[in-house]
Amino acid sequence: MExxxxxxxxxxxxxxxxxxxxxxxxxxxTLPVLSERILLGVVLVLIAGALFFTNDTGRYICKRxxxxxxTVFIIAAITFFTMNAIPGGPxxxxxxxxxxxxxxxEERFHLNEPVGKQFLLYLEGLxxxxxxxxxxxxxxxxxxxxxxxxxxxxxxGYAALLAVCLxxxxxxxxxxxxxxxxDRVIIFFTTLFVAVPSFIMATMLLLVFCLxxxxxxxxxxxxxxxxxxxxxxxxxxxxxxTRLTKTSxxxxxxxxxxxxxxxxxxxxxxVIFKHALRNALIPVITYVGPMTAYILTGSMVVESVFxxxxxxxxxxxxxxxxxxPMIMGTTIFLATLMVTATLLSDLxxxxxxxxxDFD
Amino acid sequence: xSNTPLxxxxxxxxxxxxxxxxxxxxxxxxxxxxxxxxxxxxxESGSGKSVSAYSVMRILTDTGRVTEGEVLFKGEDILKxxxxxxxxxxxxxxxxxxxxxxxxxxxxxxIGSQLREAIRIHTDxxxxxxxxxxxxxxxxxxxxxxxxxxxxxxHELSGGMRQRVMIAMALACEPDILIADEPTTALDVTIxxxxxxxxxxxxxxxxxxxxxxxHDLGVIAxxxxxxxxxxxGKVCERGTADEIFYNxxxxxxxxxxxxxxxxxxxxxxxxxxxxxxxxLLNLPKGCAFASRCDHAMKICLEQQPEEVWVNDCHIAAxxxxxxxxxxxxxxxxxx
Numbered sequence: 001m002e003x004x005x006x007x008x009x010x011x012x013x014x015x016x017x018x019x020x021x022x023x024x025x026x027x028x029x030t031l032p033v034l035s036e037r038i039l040l041g042v043v044l045v046l047i048a049g050a051l052f053f054t055n056d057t058g059r060y061i062c063k064r065x066x067x068x069x070x071t072v073f074i075i076a077a078i079t080f081f082t083m084n085a086i087p088g089g090p091x092x093x094x095x096x097x098x099x100x101x102x103x104x105x106e107e108r109f110h111l112n113e114p115v116g117k118q119f120l121l122y123l124e125g126l127x128x129x130x131x132x133x134x135x136x137x138x139x140x141x142x143x144x145x146x147x148x149x150x151x152x153x154x155x156x157g158y159a160a161l162l163a164v165c166l167x168x169x170x171x172x173x174x175x176x177x178x179x180x181x182x183d184r185v186i187i188f189f190t191t192l193f194v195a196v197p198s199f200i201m202a203t204m205l206l207l208v209f210c211l212x213x214x215x216x217x218x219x220x221x222x223x224x225x226x227x228x229x230x231x232x233x234x235x236x237x238x239x240x241x242t243r244l245t246k247t248s249x250x251x252x253x254x255x256x257x258x259x260x261x262x263x264x265x266x267x268x269x270x271v272i273f274k275h276a277l278r279n280a281l282i283p284v285i286t287y288v289g290p291m292t293a294y295i296l297t298g299s300m301v302v303e304s305v306f307x308x309x310x311x312x313x314x315x316x317x318x319x320x321x322x323x324x325p326m327i328m329g330t331t332i333f334l335a336t337l338m339v340t341a342t343l344l345s346d347l348x349x350x351x352x353x354x355x356x357d358f359d
Numbered sequence: 360x361s362n363t364p365l366x367x368x369x370x371x372x373x374x375x376x377x378x379x380x381x382x383x384x385x386x387x388x389x390x391x392x393x394x395x396x397x398x399x400x401x402x403e404s405g406s407g408k409s410v411s412a413y414s415v416m417r418i419l420t421d422t423g424r425v426t427e428g429e430v431l432f433k434g435e436d437i438l439k440x441x442x443x444x445x446x447x448x449x450x451x452x453x454x455x456x457x458x459x460x461x462x463x464x465x466x467x468x469x470i471g472s473q474l475r476e477a478i479r480i481h482t483d484x485x486x487x488x489x490x491x492x493x494x495x496x497x498x499x500x501x502x503x504x505x506x507x508x509x510x511x512x513x514h515e516l517s518g519g520m521r522q523r524v525m526i527a528m529a530l531a532c533e534p535d536i537l538i539a540d541e542p543t544t545a546l547d548v549t550i551x552x553x554x555x556x557x558x559x560x561x562x563x564x565x566x567x568x569x570x571x572x573x574h575d576l577g578v579i580a581x582x583x584x585x586x587x588x589x590x591x592g593k594v595c596e597r598g599t600a601d602e603i604f605y606n607x608x609x610x611x612x613x614x615x616x617x618x619x620x621x622x623x624x625x626x627x628x629x630x631x632x633x634x635x636x637x638x639l640l641n642l643p644k645g646c647a648f649a650s651r652c653d654h655a656m657k658i659c660l661e662q663q664p665e666e667v668w669v670n671d672c673h674i675a676a677x678x679x680x681x682x683x684x685x686x687x688x689x690x691x692x693x694x
Binding site: 254255256257259260261262263264265266267268275278279282352353354355 | 416418420442446447448449450451454455457459462463464465466467468469476477480481512514525528
């Protein structure tokens with residue numbers, strides 16, 4: 001039984017390899033650009049991996065990356081067609097350029113082609129690593145994204161790190177001091193921070209700490225103080241993580257295996273930080289992945305209140321300017337980031353909780 | 360009093376302080392346990408049998424507190440130990456295994472890591488020695504493929520296997536006393552017998568004393584040297600296993616024995632004990648069992664029965680015994 005199964009599997013593997021090689025060979029001659037050929041190769045390898053990896057985790061990762069590519073493609077398609085469905089375009093302004101100029105511009109950005117063709121042309125560029133140039137500024141989209149993401153990543157990186165560390169610590173403190181003063185204070189403030197929208201929080205922080213107290217300078221290119229923007233960006237997710245950790249910690253502390261650990265003679269702090277925390281963090285991890293992506297990609301609100309600029313700002317500017325390549329570029333970038341973060345958090349999940357089975 | 364017993368529990372009272380009031384789970388129980396002996400504590404849910412054991416280990420939940428009494432281990436009151444002393448004491452001198460092995464092992468750590476932790480806490484063996492000891496313990500408790508098991512996680516093992524791991528963990532540091540809190544209740548019947556046999560054979564090999572807590576008299580009858588029957592947080596009867604089984608002198612014990620199914624008697628209906636367990640928030644003035652007792656007298660409702668020696672190896676706390684004795688005395692006088 002097992003033998004025939006193995007034989008069958010071997011035959012399947014053989015066939016798939018043959019088909020993959022055939023597809024790759026055809027692709028090699030039809031696709032003129034090297035990056036496209038590499039992409040095709042990668043996709044074929046991933047498919048083979050998803051089917052034949054003996055390691056569960058390896059198979060799972062291959063599957064997830066394929067799905068991620070599909071997800072990003074679908075997001076790109078939806079964005080592209082909705083964007084084009086909205087009346088108007090990059091060059092339809094009050095002060096319209098002359099018809100001749102307009103025609104040249106449209107030709108240059110392929111706007112005179114049917115939408116479907118435009119999409120294909122865009123995808124072709126994308127596969128060659130070309131995000132196009134901005135219809136507004138004429139700069140390379142990839143350069144703009146890179147620059148503005150630098151700011152967002154710095155801001156968001158600090159914010160995400162602080163949110164997770166503080167949230168977990170505060171949540172644990174609240175759980176261990178249940179119904180005591182520390183718990184009450186923590187829960188009061190975290191409830192407040194979850195409820196207050198970020199634009200109000202950002203404005204308040206700016207008003208109080210920059211204008212009234214003068215503790216921090218207002219953000220400018222010469223005087224880059226990231227403290228307030230980071231705080232504004234961090235408070236809400238930190239509060240959410242605090243509450244999540246508290247609930248989950250309380251649940252775990254009541255579990256039988258905690259009693260077992262105490263009965264074994266494990267030190268009190270080890271019971272909490274080794275036996276309890278690891279289990280309590282499982283629900284937190286599910287939240288942290290997407291949260292990090294969300295924070296990293298920048299909150300448009302916080303960026304504009306503190307005038308730090310960043311990817312969020314570029315995204316919104318892109319939409320108001322009808323800067324098609326900019327909209328597409330930022331959307332694809334954000335989508336990729338989001339999908340990667342979710343995948344990573346799922347993998348971390350597996351490391352923390354061995355009961356998770358990927359198959 | 361030349362040699363003090365290994366463990367002496369004296370007049371132990373434990374309460375849980377809840378929003379509804381003080382729940383008096385254990386109301387003055389006392390017992391002695393000698394080295395290498397097996398003590399059975401029997402009672403229904405809520406009779407205080409598990410709480411009395413947790414009080415001894417000092418692993419009650421936050422709301423629970425020992426309000427009165429002493430727990431003497433080799434003559435030292437462990438209720439007066441500091442948390443640090445207690446932490447060193449648990450698992451090395453007294454160990455405990457619990458009812459539900461499915462939830463008692465930490466799901467995020469491997470069997471090996473949990474077993475090694477238990478060994479590392481109380482001994483200063485090096486890495487290889489700890490590993491060797493873990494392997495040895497798994498072999499001792501009859502786990503198959505021990506090397507493989509060490510790397511596995513609790514969810515990959517069956518209930519019986521997990522209980523064996525719990526036993527291995529509890530005995531890894533060769534404690535003087537093993538408390539088994541309903542060790543077989545959550546397992547199916549065939550596994551129950553295996554686990555009990557294992558505990559018996561381990562006791563012979565390692566010589567520790569065992570406190571066996573159960574609601575099932577039948578399970579422990581042939582294992583225990585002495586049995587305590589608990590009801591409403593009090594001891595209602597104590598004696599050797601034979602005495603308790605064949606000569607019960609408390610109405611509650613009689614009820615417990617009647618409720619054990621027997622194969623020999625066909626078509627016999629099981630006789631449950633009518634009524635529900637005593638309300639630990641408002642304990643009655645008299646005997647806790649009086650409201651469910653068929654032979655309750657006026658005095659049972661008003662005054663708590665004292666422990667009376669029925670014979671050399673049997674004590675019961677029931678007014679019926681006192682009445683019977685008085686009756687016998689009277690008959691004796693008349694004759």
